[in-house]
Amino acid sequence: MIQSVSRALHLLEILARSGGSAKLKEITDISGLTTPTAHNLLNTLVALGYVKRRQGDVRYHLGDRILNIARVAGNDAELRETLRPKLEALFEMTGETVFLAVPSGDDIYFLDAIESRKLLHVAAQTGQRVTMIGSAIGQLFLAYNPSLRARTEISQDLRRDVEDIARRGYAIDHEK
Incomplete structure (x- = not known):
């Protein structure tokens, strides 16, 4: 077994078990590695896109490359197929664009959509990622998933909005 590969994968597992960032x-503390060793391995994973850093944030976050691997490994096709009738029913009821999306790290990943036929409508975003805090659907996930909310840095204003969403039961995207 190659020790550096084993250690790097262990660090990715630690980040995953910590909710995507640590x-x-x-x-x-969890890995038992020295600070320089962990730091060097994490910097390598950052350079490769498997881990990312954010300006002003001391945590390491799972990066887009690992999230893309996770999306491929998951059974998105089965989830789409299972929930498609619900999307169609919601579309028929509202006539508005409807989405199927899942949390993917700190982002939202759109699995499926049915686009409204109305002249003024929200465009479908199937296959795209948006930030958790930058979308109404992301704010819904934050409102109803306490562990996701705990690991996502949000402003006090957005925290109040998310609490309102939890009370109301829906979110509105004002496209600011």
Whole structure:
């Protein structure tokens, strides 16, 4: 077994078990690696796109490359097929664009959509990612998933909006 590969994969597993992000101290405490070793491995994973850093944030986050692998490994086709009748029913009821999306790290990944035929409508985004905090559907996930909300840095204003969404039962995207 190649030790560096094993260690790097262990760090990815630690990030996944920590909800998708963790501080270097948390990672070293769990992994048992020295700080320089963990730091060097994480920097390699950052350079390859499997881990990412955000400006002003000391945590390491799962990156887009690992999230893309997870999306491919998951059974999106089965989920789409299972929920398509619900999308169609909701579309028939509202006449508006409807989406099927799932959390994917700190983003929302759109699996399916039925686009409204109205002149003024929201365009379908199938296959696209948007930030969790930048979409009404992402805010719904934050409102109803406490662990997701706990690991996502959001402003006090957005926190209030998410609490309102939880009380109301729906979110509105004002396209600001």
